[in-house]
Amino acid sequence: MTEALALYLRIPFGQFHKANAQVKLLAARIGRTPSAVALKLSNLAALDESIPQKGMANASAADRRVWASFMTEPTSVIHAFRSQMHEATETSSRIGFSEQRRIAWEEQQGVPKMRLTEQRLGQAFFREIVLTSYHRKCALTGIDDSRxxxxxxxxxxxxxxxSRLNTSNGICLNALHDRAFDRHMITFDEDYRLVIAPDVPIHTRELLQQNNADKLSMPERFLPDQAFLHHHRKRMEERLS
Structure with missing residues (x-):
């Protein structure tokens, strides 16, 4: 179940089927059929309150326990993610990727190496969940290059x-807007509209507003939490005071 949840959180809806390569890989690893794994992924959607659509209503008590555990302490799911990513890169090597291409693929996907600390592993998992939720596009500009x-x-x-790995504590942004957001130069209001701090120079303001970047596109699941956004706006106010 933990293995299925780690996969569920990082693949888009519409890909929960037995022909999916990642579903097949997980099925082989845990000794289940691809159909059984695909069914488990659909069942997990029934527990996901962050989405408007629901999966099958027959999620088991074990499913519910693992989901609740992930929401409070995601360590076991992160470990499952590490194993899956390690196996995926090993498979990539076996099917003919050169070492250089494999490393480039890992870097693009944010795949953690086995020697990475738990902190970096958690960050990689968080990245996978957030980028998947936003269809690997910047929520403001639509930039779709994961790099x-x-x-x-x-x-x-x-x-x-x-809140480090809280799935509603993340927004997929491009590098420029991420840097501005991290420094509380920009934030978002209750309607998810872009707010630019008054001390940002005019030319920089224009760059931040290019491509009609004025409101967040909503993710498929895990909407940005309003309490977190309120906190972020307060941090901007504190910086300006």
Whole structure:
């Protein structure tokens, strides 16, 4: 179940089927059929309150326990993610990727190496969840190159340990807007509209507003939490005071 949840959180809806390569890989690893894994992914959607559509209503008690555990302490799911990513890169090597291409693929996907610390592993998992939720596009500009995208924390990593991996504490932003967001030069109001701090120079303001970047596109799941956004706006006010 933990393995299925780790996969569910990082693949888009519409890909929960037995022909999906990642579903097949997980099925082989845990000794289940691809159909059984695909069914489990659909069942998990029934527990996901962050989405308007619901999956099948027959999620088991075990499913519910693992989901509740992830929401409070995601360590076991992160470990499952590490195993899946390690196996995926090993498979990539076996099917003919050169070492250089494999490394480039890992860097693009944010794949953690086995030697990485738990903190960096958690960050990689958080990135996967957030980018998947936003269809790997910047929520403001629509930029769709993963190398230019960041899973931006609303409440900073160092500010609140308990919220570090909260799936509603992330927004997919491009590198420029992520840097401005992290420095509280921009924020978002209750309607998810872009707010630029008054001390931002005019030319920079124009760059931040290019491509009609004035309101967040909503993710498929895990909407930005309003309480986190309120905290972020307060941090901007504090910086300006």
């Amino acid at each position: 230019l995208l960041t899973a931006s924390h609303i409440v900073g990593w160092k500010e609140d340990r308990k």
